[in-house]
Amino acid sequence: MLMSRILCRWVLFGLVSLVCLQTPVWSEDTPLLITLPFSSMPKNIRDKVGTGSTLVKINIELLKTIHSGDPVRFEIRGQSFYAVTRRVKIKGDSAKWIGRIVEGEYRGGTIVLTVVKGRLAGTLRLGRRSFRIKPIDTENFGVLVETTGLQRLPDRPAVPPPPPERPTPSKGPETDAKPVSKSRLKGGLPVLASGGSSVVIDVLALYTPGLEDEHGKDGVVAVLENLFDFANVVLENSETNVSLRPVGYRKVETSEDEDMEAVLGKMFEGTEEFAALPQWLEETGADVAVLFRKFTSSDESCGMAFIPDTEDIFTSPYLEYYRKKLFRALVEVGSTGIYYCDQTTLIHEVGHNLGCNHDREHATGQTVYDFSYGYCGDGYGTIMSYCSPTIPYFSDNRIIDHISTKYQILDNVPIGDLQTRNAETIRRTAPYVAMTREFLPPNQPPVIDSFSAEPASGSAPLTVIFTCRAHDPDGRVVEYAIDTGNGTIIRSGEEISTYTYIFPGNYTAKCKVKDDKGAWSDYSSPINLMVKSVNRPPEILEFSVKPTEGKLPLEVKFGCRARDEDGRIERYAVYFGDGEVEENESGNFTHVYYEAGEYAAYCEVRDEENAVDKSAIVTIKVSSGCFLNQDCRTGEFCWRKDGCGGSGICVPFPEACIQVYDPVCGCDGRTYANACEAHLAGVNVAYTGECKNGLECTPDGDVAPLGSRDGQVNIGDALVTLRFALGLETPSEEDRCHADVAPLGADGTPQPDGQITIGDALVSLRKALGIINF
Secondary structure, three states: HHHHHHOOOOOOOOEEEEEOOOOOEEEEOOOOEEEEOOOOOOHHHHHHOOOOOOOEEHHHHHHOOOOOOOOOEEEEEOOEEEEEEEEEEEEEOEEEEEEEEEOOOOOOOEEEEEEEOOEEEEEEEEEOEEEEEEEOOOOOEEEEEEOOOOOOOOOOOOOOOOOOOOOHHHHHHOOOOOOOOOOHHOOOEEEEEEOOOOEEEEEEEOHHHHHHHHHHHHHHHHHHHHHHHHHHHHHHHOOOOEEEEEEEEEEEEOOOOOOOHHHHHHHHOOOOOHOOHHHHHHHHHOOOOEEEEEEOOOOOOOOOEOOOOOHHHOOOOHHHHHHHHHOEEEEEEEEEEEEEEEEOOHHHHHHHHHHOOOOOOOOOOOOOOOOOOOOEEEEOOOOHHHOOOOOOOOOOOOOEEEEEEOEEEEEEEEEEEEOOOOHHHHHHHHHHHHOEEEOOOOOOOEEEEEEEEOOOOOEEEEEEEEEEEEEEEOOEEEEEEEOOOOEEEEEEOOOOOEEEEEOOEEEEEEEEEEEOOOOOOOOOOOEEEEEEEOOOOEEEEEEEEOOOEEOOOOOEEEEEEEOOOOEEEEEEEEEEOOOOOEEEOEEEEEEEEOOOEEEEEEEEEEEOOEEEEOOOOOEEEEEEOOOOOEEEEEEEEEEEEOOOOOOEEEEEOOOOOOOOOOOOOEEEOOEEEOOOHHHHOOOOEEOOOOOOOHHOOOOOOOOOOOOOOOOOOOHHHHHHHHHHHHHOOOOOOOHHHHOOOOEEOOOOOOHHHHHHHOHHHHHHHHOOOOOOOO
C-alpha cells in the first residue's frame, strides 16, 4: 500500500485520519485514523464522550500492514499531511505507531499512537500545536483533545535528603559491587551510554484510582504506555542510546491532591500506602518508580522528581543507597479548565532523576555537572527548559535539521552549546541508574563494507533500493539505519531497504549499522541522489517521408527528429504500416514496399523514463509495378511473386545460372532447367516441374465462359483475360494458354510470351471487335 506517488501536505486543523502506504502504489481511500463528527456517532458513544467532542477511530487491521519507513497520511477535517513511520509494533491486541513529519509546514513534528487491548491513546506534537487522544471504553475509539490554547504548568524539582554518613549495604550480590574510585572517574563519570551497550532503564508505573476511573483499567495503561513511547522518542532524538521500559503497573490507593513533596517523601522511605513499593521493585527489577495521578484544579504544578546535586550519588557506596530510594518521580496526567499537563512531563521528571536541570534562568540547586542545563532557543526550548514551545530533544552541543513552530519552520537549529548538555548528562548517568556499575568490556564497533542505491536518479516519485553491507569484528550486526537525506531514518534488521522520494531535489544518503552490543559504526561514504520533477514526455519535431507514393518496388526514406527537455531520447521507432517495425537511436530509416496498396506509417520516440510521443500518420501510396517486360528498363524483366497473372516488379536479369536440373514450367508453356534459366529468358515460373501436355493449345483468346469455352472470341473473352491480367481471377493452365495472345507477330499471329497482361486483353478485344483476325 506504499506509496510511491505521495504528495506530502502537512496541515492540521482538527481531528486526524491516517493512511499508511506500504508499497510503491498509493492507497488514499482507507484511513488508519478516521474522524467521526459528533452527530454521526452512535448514541451510546455520544453519551460517553459528551456534546461537542471529536471522535477518532483507528483501523488496527490496516495498522498491521505498515512497516518502518512507510509514509502515512493523516486527515484532519478534510485536510491532509503525511508522516513517515519510525517504528511500528504489533503484539496481540496491542499496538504502537511512531512517526515523524518530514515535509510541509509541520516538518519536524512527532506523532505517537498507542493501543492497549483496544484502548487508543495518542500524542501529536506539531510545532506550537499539541494534541492528545484520550481512550474511551469502546475498542479502537478515542477522543481528540487539543491542548494548544491551554496554559501549561511547570514542575517542581526536589533535591533528595543526604544519605547516611556510612551506609551499610545489605547482603547479596548487588551490594558486593566494587566502589568506583575518583581516580577512575578522571574528573567525571565515564560515558557508558555512548558507543557501548544500549542502556534500558526499567520503570515501575504506579497510578491512582482517579486515573483508572477516568480511563478504565486498560485505558490507563494505554495512556501511560503512550507517555513512555513519547519519552523514548525524545531519548532517541537526543541520541542518548537510552530507553525507558515499563516493567509493571500497580494501582496505589493514594490521594490525588496530597502535596507532591510529601508523596515523594513517602515513596523515598517506602511508608504508608507505599509500603509495598520496595517489594514491587524487587519483583519487577525496576530501576525507577513513577507515580502517575490525575491532574486536578488544586494542583499548581505538573510533576516533581528528585534531582541529584552531586556526582557522588552515582558512585558506590552511595549508589546502592540511592538506587533503592532516590529514583522516584511524580507525574500529573490530563487537564482541567485552562490548565493542562504536557505529554513531556514524564520524560522531564525522569530527566531530573538522571541529573538534568532546567535552563539556567529557572534552574534550582546545584547540578551533577556544570553543563547539566536545558536550553532556550529563539522561540523554542528543549525538554528540561521552561521556554516554549518544547521541542522533543534534550539540550546538547549539536545542530538538528529542522523544527516546526506555529508560524515557521527553522532549519539547522542549535539545541544547546558546551554549557547546556543534558543529553550528555544522561549518557553519563543512565548506566548507573540502570545498575551498570562496571566499565563494559571493550567492544569493537561494526564496519561498513559497502553502500549502494539503485537507481541513483529519476523522476519523482522515485523508489530507491538501498543496500548497506557491513560486518562486526567481535559480534554481529543487528540493525541497519539508512539516512535518506530528507530527515527520514529507515531502521531495520535487513541489509536492503526501500524508500520512495516524493519531492524533487538532490539528496545525500548514507548508512550506519549497530552491533549486538549497541555500538554504531561510522557512517558510510555518502551517495548523491537526484530526484527530478515529474517527467515530461519527449516531443517529435519532424517526421519526414520521401517519397510518399510510387510504383513497386518502392523504396522510402524516413527521418524522425525529436527532443526531450528534461532527459534524453532513448529510442526511435517507425511503424511502416505493412506489419514491420524498425528501431534505432538515430531516427533515420529506409524501407522497401513490395506490395501495392496504401500504408499508414508513423514515428514513435521514447525517453529514458519510458515516456512516449507519436507523430501524425503519413499515408504512403504504392501502385502496381509492371505487366509486361516492355514496362521495365533495359536489363530488367517483369517478375511476379506468384504465378503468371497480375502485376509484377521490375528486377534485373540474373547474371548467370548454375547448371542444375531442377525443372520448372514457365508461363510461356515451356520447360526450363531451373527457375534461374526461366528468369534469364525473361519468363516467370508457372509451377515447379516439367510442363504438362495440357499446355499444348492454340492461343486464340477463347477463354469465356470460364471452364467451358464456346469457340468464339467476344468482349466477354477480353474481359476475362483482363481479370487474369489484374490478378482478379486465377486461370487454369489451359485458359492461360488460350489467353496468351500477345504480342502479335509481323504476320499478325500471336507470339505467346508466357505472361497474361493487359496487352493480351487488348488483343482479344480487337479480335472481338473484328479489327484483327487470326
